[in-house]
Amino acid sequence: MLKIENLHVEVxxxxxxxxxxxxIGAGEMHAIMGPNGSGKSTLGYTLxxxxxxxxxxxxxxxxxxxxxxxxPEERAAAGLFLALxxxxxxxxVNNAYFLRAALNAQRKARGEEEVDSMAFLKAxxxxxxxxxxxxxxxxxxVNEGFSGGEKKRNEIVQMAVxxxxxxxxxxxxxxxxxxxxxxxxxxxNRLRDEQRSFVVITHYQRLxxxxxxxxxxxxxxxxxxxxxxxxxxxxxEREGYAFLDDEPAEAAGA
Amino acid sequence: MSALLERLAPAAELPRDGFTELRSQxxxxxxxxxxxxxxxxxxxxTPLTLIEQRAxxxxxxxxxxxxxxxxxxxxxxxxxHNGEIDPSATRLPRGASLTGLVADDVDVDALVAxxxxxxFAWLNLARLGQGWKLVVDEAVKRPIVVVSTVDAxxxxxxHPRLHVELAPDSALTLVAVQTGGGAGxxxxxxxxxxxxRSTLLHAIDRxxxxxxxxxxxxxxxxxxxxxxxxxxxxGGALTRQDLRVSLDxxxxxxxxxxxxxxxGRALVDYHTAIEHHxxxxxSKERFRILADDxxxxxxxxxxxxxxxxxxxxSEMNTGNLLLSENARINTKPELEIHAxxxxxxxxxxxxxxxxxxxxxxxSRGLSEREATALLKYGFAAAVFDDLEPGPLADWLxxxxxxxx
Numbered sequence: 001m002l003k004i005e006n007l008h009v010e011v012x013x014x015x016x017x018x019x020x021x022x023x024i025g026a027g028e029m030h031a032i033m034g035p036n037g038s039g040k041s042t043l044g045y046t047l048x049x050x051x052x053x054x055x056x057x058x059x060x061x062x063x064x065x066x067x068x069x070x071x072p073e074e075r076a077a078a079g080l081f082l083a084l085x086x087x088x089x090x091x092x093v094n095n096a097y098f099l100r101a102a103l104n105a106q107r108k109a110r111g112e113e114e115v116d117s118m119a120f121l122k123a124x125x126x127x128x129x130x131x132x133x134x135x136x137x138x139x140x141x142v143n144e145g146f147s148g149g150e151k152k153r154n155e156i157v158q159m160a161v162x163x164x165x166x167x168x169x170x171x172x173x174x175x176x177x178x179x180x181x182x183x184x185x186x187x188x189n190r191l192r193d194e195q196r197s198f199v200v201i202t203h204y205q206r207l208x209x210x211x212x213x214x215x216x217x218x219x220x221x222x223x224x225x226x227x228x229x230x231x232x233x234x235x236x237e238r239e240g241y242a243f244l245d246d247e248p249a250e251a252a253g254a
Numbered sequence: 255m256s257a258l259l260e261r262l263a264p265a266a267e268l269p270r271d272g273f274t275e276l277r278s279q280x281x282x283x284x285x286x287x288x289x290x291x292x293x294x295x296x297x298x299x300t301p302l303t304l305i306e307q308r309a310x311x312x313x314x315x316x317x318x319x320x321x322x323x324x325x326x327x328x329x330x331x332x333x334x335h336n337g338e339i340d341p342s343a344t345r346l347p348r349g350a351s352l353t354g355l356v357a358d359d360v361d362v363d364a365l366v367a368x369x370x371x372x373x374f375a376w377l378n379l380a381r382l383g384q385g386w387k388l389v390v391d392e393a394v395k396r397p398i399v400v401v402s403t404v405d406a407x408x409x410x411x412x413h414p415r416l417h418v419e420l421a422p423d424s425a426l427t428l429v430a431v432q433t434g435g436g437a438g439x440x441x442x443x444x445x446x447x448x449x450x451r452s453t454l455l456h457a458i459d460r461x462x463x464x465x466x467x468x469x470x471x472x473x474x475x476x477x478x479x480x481x482x483x484x485x486x487x488x489g490g491a492l493t494r495q496d497l498r499v500s501l502d503x504x505x506x507x508x509x510x511x512x513x514x515x516x517x518g519r520a521l522v523d524y525h526t527a528i529e530h531h532x533x534x535x536x537s538k539e540r541f542r543i544l545a546d547d548x549x550x551x552x553x554x555x556x557x558x559x560x561x562x563x564x565x566x567x568s569e570m571n572t573g574n575l576l577l578s579e580n581a582r583i584n585t586k587p588e589l590e591i592h593a594x595x596x597x598x599x600x601x602x603x604x605x606x607x608x609x610x611x612x613x614x615x616x617s618r619g620l621s622e623r624e625a626t627a628l629l630k631y632g633f634a635a636a637v638f639d640d641l642e643p644g645p646l647a648d649w650l651x652x653x654x655x656x657x658x
Contacts, residue, residue, distance in 0.1 A: 048613075071616070071621075073617075073622070076619040077619055088614040089611075090629065090632055092632030093628055098618075098628070099618075101620060102620055103619070105618075
């Protein structure tokens with residue numbers, strides 16, 4: 001599904017990712033943890049194709065296709081979704097309108113028919129209900145006046161409606177209380193199947209306890225320095241990132 | 255006198271009629287004050303160079319006006335073409351009537367002679383030909399739409415004048431659809447009088463084309479009456495709107511919600527004034543300008559609360575989007591508060607499209623062009639939040655979407 005090879009990324013002339021390797025198979029969920037400033041969000045933005053995140057070396061293959069050649073919207077149409085750490089408020093643009101426009105833009109890019117508006121509304125309503133969100137939010141402007149938790153849940157609603165092949169969740173758990181965290185985790189779990197893959201970027205074990213990722217990686221100073229199964233996340237929770245300094249980093253990508 | 259004055263207001267009289275007296279009075283005021291120049295504060299961002307360069311030659315071929323654009327909501331249409339209305343083509347709903355203006359309808363003493371600021375309003379009177387009066391006696395449900403068009407090769411100068419009178423407890427939705435054409439001058443005056451407890455929803459949808467499109471509107475709001483304007487303006491070669499809302503009696507309310515979406519070399523200049531002459535009274539104003547390419551947008555929003563107009567409340571907010579390095583926006587809230595027991599808030603911002611927002615939309619699948627259009631539309635449409643949902647709102651928003 002996704003293959004990242006020796007990825008170097010600069011932001012404002014400063015190298016943030018310094019030779020990152022990662023391979024994610026279909027249906028797999030990978031968690032990426034790491035201290036602040038290690039490059040986690042940079043990885044998310046680079047995958048989604050944000051301006052200013054310049055790949056200086058290495059490449060990202062998504063289903064065999066080099067992502068660098070694709071604009072953000074082309075990546076979305078190809079099946080990539082980034083749930084933002086800080087979802088943006090779009091005043092004046094109605095939530096339902098935006099989501100339908102996005103879905104139709106993706107479908108059009110893939111040569112598919114526009115979505116039927118009744119079926120669309122039904123699907124969105126189901127998702128809202130599952131995430132315990134007020135239906136009135138559909139008529140409100142995108143994320144405007146939403147609480148922090150509502151914004152994060154709205155990302156999950158978008159993901160569920162857009163049905164990506166690969167979803168990257170960038171600290172979707174931050175700022176959520178325990179109930180909202182559970183709702184978000186359930187929302188993610190509902191979407192899991194043998195084809196769909198996830199990259200879950202997080203600081204905390206808590207979300208991973210609900211999601212049960214297949215692999216856990218530690219990102220530090222722009223590279224994956226440790227990989228393992230879920231027990232790695234538990235160890236990080238117990239010991240913090242300090243132990244990383246005591247062990248020689250793996251010669252990643254060498 | 256300036257060449258412009260000689261061209262637009264030649265000393266030669268129009269044929270003698272009931273307006274002759276008025277015209278010569280107005281001509282005198284105009285001669286005395288002259289047209290705005292570079293040092294006229296109210297006109298400093300809107301140079302008259304364009305108007306000075308035009309010849310305004312020739313008589314108008316009235317002919318048969320083209321069919322007005324079809325509107326997607328139930329309404330009664332009054333079509334003004336090249337500054338003239340053909341009353342026979344006009345069917346108004348019950349409770350409303352349209353008649354020719356007579357000299358007594360114009361209260362010259364009430365007109366402001368404030369240096370060159372209002373020169374075009376005086377010019378309108380000095381060259382008055384046809385004028386009309388729309389009288390509304392009851393709550394009229396069907397919107398009345400005044401469609402103003404000019405020919406594509408229109409090069410003259412016309413000075414239409416419309417008075418609107420609302421009887422006590424009457425109600426009207428008045429929609430102005432204005433589409434410019436050739437390189438002439440369309441210099442209109444709109445004079446609205448609202449009696450006690452009347453309500454007026456006044457929508458304007460305008461694109462000036464090559465025509466210099468100037469409108470001077472005054473709204474007098476009596477006790478308990480409620481005036482609300484919703485304006486969408488795409489500008490043109492030169493578009494200037496003066497809109498003065500005078501809250502004359504207790505519990506009068508006035509609101510102006512406007513947006514200008516400009517591209518190319520379009521120019522729009524809105525000078526609005528909301529005057530609280532007594533309290534309690536309430537006003538609200540929201541104005542947004544989006545300027546792309548080499549367009550220029552000007553907004554000057556004056557709020558006046560006179561001494562003694564206690565318990566007046568006003569709220570003004572302007573937002574502006576600069577979409578290109580060569581676009582210009584000049585925005586100025588102007589608060590003159592002379593009473594103490596009042597609230598008056600204002601805020602003004604000028605910004606650019608938010609890169610975070612654009613990326614967010616693109617990451618969901620919208621193209622860069624679609625994302626930009628949606629953000630512009632969202633920014634612009636927010637001024638219509640106070641408009642009740644329905645066919646009129648849908649139409650205004652659709653028009654806005656096509657301009658975003």
